[in-house]
Amino acid sequence: MTFKKLAISMSFAVFVVYGVLILSLFYFYNGRLFFDTLISERTLFSIRLSLFTATVATLISVFFAIPSAYALSRFRFPGRQMIDTILELPMIISPVALGAVVLIFFNTPPGVFVQGKGIQFVFTIYGIFLAQFITTVGISIRLIKAAMDEIPVRYEEVARTLGASPAKAFFTVTIPLSKKGIIAASILTWAKALGEFGATITIAGSMAMKTETIPIAIFMRLASADIEGTVVLVLILITIGLGTLYGVRLLTRKATALIR
């Protein structure tokens, strides 16, 4: 077997693992139950909640990530290494632990103050935003920084000599040139937020019709041994997730083909 064939077969092997897992869902698939579960108020609420929170959390993450990524990519400043390292935190400690840390914070005096005078996070939709934000912002920064690292500083220097202030150069050159990377980073951030479970359940709890996102609903069904219901929700999550990723990829391909 040539190396090329070996490499290609490895990629197919990975595909088969996922394929078999997804196919196995259909062993417990029940057509009528699927539609009943799908159109039930509780499921529809979970879908809406998941889509809404993932979108809001992504917007907040990307809003923080773009300038942070730019700073890390372009400037050498004291504390840069420290910030760069702490971005790994969501990747190295489990989301449950991250959620637990947040809960603990809200039990300290500053946390109590925020909860009392500011926004109530624990067991609310704001808790979901927060949980999804803290688990995704690090990755978001990393991905956008990688995209910005690819763009030579030279373009900004050219813009500066043509009369652009640093901010103008950023908005008229760096942002348009890293647009593709920013979109890709946003999609992955959104997908990660959509599937976020550990931190969300720890901070926002698992209240039906209040903080029950799709992953939490799946956990609740499984915990009550409702296999068919679990299958339905997993299929919904897969369809929304993959469907969105695929759709956005198609769109960006068209968009990038246009600017090329």
Added chain:
Amino acid sequence: MPLIELKNIQKHVLRDINLTIRDRELLALVGPNGAGKTTILNIVAGLTDYQGEVLFDGSTMDKTPPHKRGVGYLFQDLALFPHLDVAANIAYGLRIQKYPEATIAKRVKELMDALHISRLEKRHPHSLSGGEKQRVAIARAIAPFQKILLLDEPTASLDSQTSKYLRIELCSLLKKLEITAIFVMHDLLGAEEVADRIAILHKGTIEQISRPGDILFNPKTRMVSEFIGMPNILHCDDCRILSSGLIEVVSGNMTIVLPYEGSTIKKIAIPPHDIYISDTKPPGPALNRYRATVTEIVPLRSVVRIKVNIDGNSLLTELPMETFGEMNLDIGQEVFVIIKLRRLRYVEEFDDYHR
């Protein structure tokens, strides 16, 4: 505004650079790699910090950020914005500085016409040839009515023919638009074609700054002399005008024929690598072909310097190591020497400089 003064500039390799560029002057910075040429451009543009003073028309620029200096910069890698078409690339500076759309359209059209790139208006940089990119980058750099232009090896990436054509065209455009320019070049001959003055830079210091011909005929330091390739300088004893724009010059016991329209030539410079040596009689006309004796052989790293004697005139020649290896030359050997006609440089009686 375009009078540029650098006072006691220090940065990296640069040591105490003092330089004045006159209004509407084209100054070339020439020197080997690592001499600090690009660093000087970056300092004038304000893209890097430095010690010392930069003044434009007498006012200090040291605290002025690049976008307020009004200095156009043609970078070596051009860096055309890949997301904008040619017209938008050229218009970028004007848009950023909020010129009215009518002014922008007029200026962009003017520059595209002047640089013969109107037909490229809607194209994106990735679809342009090297020469076309160069033209677009030049137009973009001067579009926002910049009075100072910095050019880093503006034609280095082009083939010699395109490069020469563009250099001359660029030069006349800069004169027409009354732009003061600093060129960085690594090759003296290219610089001679465009510059009013040439500064030779070596290891962060200016070795010599003078008019193009002066450097070739009067190198002030050993470094300059070596950098320009230690040309043979022949003093002319007598001149005789031949037909069809040729002149015969007598120097010692040698006569050299070269294309020339005037009457009298004072000195001739012949770069050593433009003198051919052959151990057999070469075919073709006997023009500028001499019998000579090898008097000295000095092997260097990739070339061999050979001194030959032509009827009492001593000339320095240079052969690539490979060619030398194939020829078996020895001191005292008789050889044929041919001088390439088109590479000769000369000084006229009234001390003007020509090619």
